[in-house]
Amino acid sequence: MSSVNTAIQLITREEAENGRSAAGATCSPALAQGPWEYDLAEAAAGIPAYGPGASSSDAAPKATPRQGQLPEEYKLASDAELDARIRAAKATLGDRAVILGHFYQRDEVVQYADFVGDSFQLANAALTKPNAEAIIFCGVHFMAETADILSSSEQSVILPNLAAGCSMADMADEDSVEECWEQLEELFGSAPDSEGRAPVIPVTYMNSSAALKAFCGRNGGIVCTSSNAKTVLEWAFERGQRVLFFPDQHLGRNTAKALGVPLEQMPMWNPRKEFGGNDEQTLLDSRVILWHGFCSVHKRFNVAQIEKARADFPGVNVIVHPECPMEVVDAADGAGSTDFIKKAIAAATEPTTFAVGTEINMVNRLAAENPQHTIFCLDPVICPCSTMYRIHPGYLAWVLEELVEGRVANRITVDESVKDNAKIALERMLAAKPL
Template identity: 75%
Template sequence: MTTSASVDLTIRDISSGAARGSTCSTTLLEAPWDVDAGPSTYGPGASQADPLPTGSPRQGQIPEAYRTASREELDARIRAAKAQLGERVVVLGHFYQRDEVVQYADYVGDSFQLATAAKARRDAEAIVFCGVHFMAETADLLSAPEQAVILPNLAAGCSMADMADIDQVEECWEQLMEVYGEEPDADGLAPIIPVTYMNSAADLKGFVGRHGGIVCTSSNARTVLDWAFARGRRVLFFPDQHLGRNTAKAMGIGLEQMPLWNPRRPLGGNDERTLQDAKVVLWHGFCSVHKRFTTAQIDQARAEHPDVRVIVHPECPMPVVDAADEAGSTDYIRKAIEAAEEPTTFAIGTEINLVQRLAAQHPQHTIFCLDPVVCPCSTMYRIHPGYLAWVLESLLEGEVINRITVGQDVAEPARLALERMLAAKPGAAPVDAEAPAPGKQAAGARP
């Protein structure tokens, strides 16, 4: 496999026979605008088999000049537009973006880090978010009202975020209220507190804000669950079951106290006794990127590299997290590699764009993705330099393309839920709020 940070080049090398390896889709080489013009899917990559909800945003065709431009021409146009716009625009790039897009970002990070960066750049008229839809919504929630948040490709959604919609969650809540009632108990604790992962639509953040709940990230999920249990007997955690399960298990909560809620079944497929005994009700959602990682891949990595250090994202299934040496957020993974002083072999369980970029940035280490099949995030892959050039040059012409806005009726309670998250402080229990110092493991890591 190529040692380039570019997953695009890796896929091209594999397809041409210039490099060994395999990809999960023969259509990964297609331009995103060709994918947009086809059937309604998330596109090639990890989420290609996930059902796309009816009514999901479609991008539509962009001008031919951007579709036919060479890489070199797009590079020149993007750099020229950024230079002319100056401080008027800030470009944000998620860790999982292709290298051909990340190179233009003023800030690179996870979804919450980038939303925080947007909040700090009050001088920018426009925030171009090279990520996915829920991230742009969060940036709009945290930025100033006069700032325009732009998503270069409207089809860049998130299959996990789409696995819980507002109608399903409200129906779930109604059923849970019928089981638990709505009144606090003798200790003043609510029967259940809703917690939504950052990877969710703004209206779900608004839902938890209205119902006394809170937002979490992959790095502060334990702190947030501590906050929720200080206020309620139980937690409804959505949309990612794996982050919820892995975090709750690390807190000592038994698996029998974590029933799964299937929104297509009455009571989520549970009986009332199971729900009464529950501590964490987990939504039936998952990340298709992190679902690809397996314990067999970890076994293979250990067989080939006996001294390997395996770090996976907490969105991975529980057996994978249990088999790994450590589990932590994308930023945790990045910082753990940066902190390694001696040459180390790392097997990483997260999205391939970040893994290859880390491998290129740290040649003193051996860094590889646990999944041998090159399979990027389908929706992150929808952002392409052609779309970035289009929205930037449109700004030069005084036109705001693909602005993402959250209505005030949703924005107010959603901001409240985010503010609760920011105010929640780690308790006595360890928490992966930051990457640990060298030698210290994340919460839930193997001793």
């Protein structure tokens, strides 16, 4: 099975030659370009952007990191030349460098990873290599920050393309969350109830900045992943009367609903509206206050796609990520983290048809790794994560060869004061055990 990038190149070429494609559709022909073309366009426009793909219509904050121009030799290098240079640099560096590849990375990058997994799995994987001088994180910015928080001060964390951010993480910035917190404290007060529970506990998803993890650490809060969101919410309810959950509304809603929290007790906080768009009584009656954020990849999935999959493939097993909208999760046969999806498919002992609602690179890889099953993405349009897709073998070759020459390019560092509080919230997450 060809990679997602190969499929995009084929579709784009056929559309250019014939005016249409028989191989499928992409959400943007610009996906066929090298990511350095987006870097150049953004520099010329003076406006940051996430690039083509699922987040292309999301507004990037002014402070969004931008990638400087990749040296010309890496742009012009063939796939074979980049492969040879990456492998040679890896061999030279040996145990001095470890490469982490997220599930959503393109195959052309994942093939070089020493570890492949979700963001927290990869941050923990790096801890198994304490002697590595450099951790090259082929993922997005918040993931590299988490690796820097958990790694030693002697290790350098590198993000091959600084423009690989996350639109969901950017939907909850520190200033907006602090302003929300101040308003909630004014409404709820700070005194615990008769059971010793605080008025509100902040919970941030792993897909957030180090600053917001630190905010949770300072304010009695905690971090969660899509794998342990249920356990973390139970932890928070033991300690608080209600939860402020950010930045992903869908993970928060789906998890709280599964715990029996009524939808009417899960108001949305929109930072662009006065008092989050709520009245006081609604907030006083709340159990979970959901931030107005979402994943643009998982927002693309809908019930109509599930209905079509069931019509086309009777008996299909539909599995989706909990970042999908509630109605999609409700209509699916199962919902869980990337690791849950991977394990659910691996556990199927008989040939099965799976329709999967998560990022296309992971779905495509699952199909290639499990040829005994029929596996396809619910979304028929190829539309990868915009920011993950900005990591390209050219950037990986560049940062590796810089290391060979004794230079650290694109280092991600978290300020020590932020790091200390963020680590508190992460350690609370690790200590939270299922009830």
